[in-house]
Amino acid sequence: MAAPLKVAVLISGRGSNLQALIDAFGPEAADSPVKIALVLSNRPDAPGLERAAKAGLKTEIVDHKAFQTREDFDVAIDREIRAAGAEFVVLAGFMRLLTAQFVTTWKDKLVNIHPALLPSFPGLDTHQRALQAGVRFHGATVHFVRHETDSGPIIAQSLVAVRPGDTEETLGARVLQTEHRLYPLALRLIAEGHVRVEGERAIVGGQTRYPENVLLNPMSPTA
């Protein structure tokens, strides 16, 4: 087996996606294609830090408030990521905008999960905006990060049917459940070498693996 992909997971809060990654790839996981080399938070009080510590993972806090500029903060996190030996960066509820310099340095080695079917609903309050727009399907997206917020080549998406009477909370909870399956799935595809970027599209594993491995479909019996 090839050496595992060493990743840094960046968080700011609750860390439920981090937990899904720990469950899939943490120290307890056998033959994991991914190794979590670092969990970094910009907030000292992020509950996700406890999840990481409990799993025995290396953690670092780089408090953005201690830096004058975004550039200085990004240089500091870049240093920590490299010091931990990570070669890939996973944003999991990381609530800081990254500089062009950082995004360029980590191009195609930097992924994010967004709680909507991009390119619809980039930004915040995605569930509320989806309900307001009256869409029938909503979901989540894992994508490579580009400079514009919540943009970049799409790797995998999960689909959630909107139900009559859904609220921001009920819809958001179902989307989050799919995120917890989607992020480990997408990261595994990357770590195993099944994802490449051509132009500004992410191509996954040739025609035969698509779409079953990158689309969680609520209409399918296994979803």
Ligand code: GRF
């Ligand atoms: C998730 O909804 C994710 O899609 C978004 O931020 C939220 C993070 O939640 N980017 P958690 O901290 O992983 O629980």
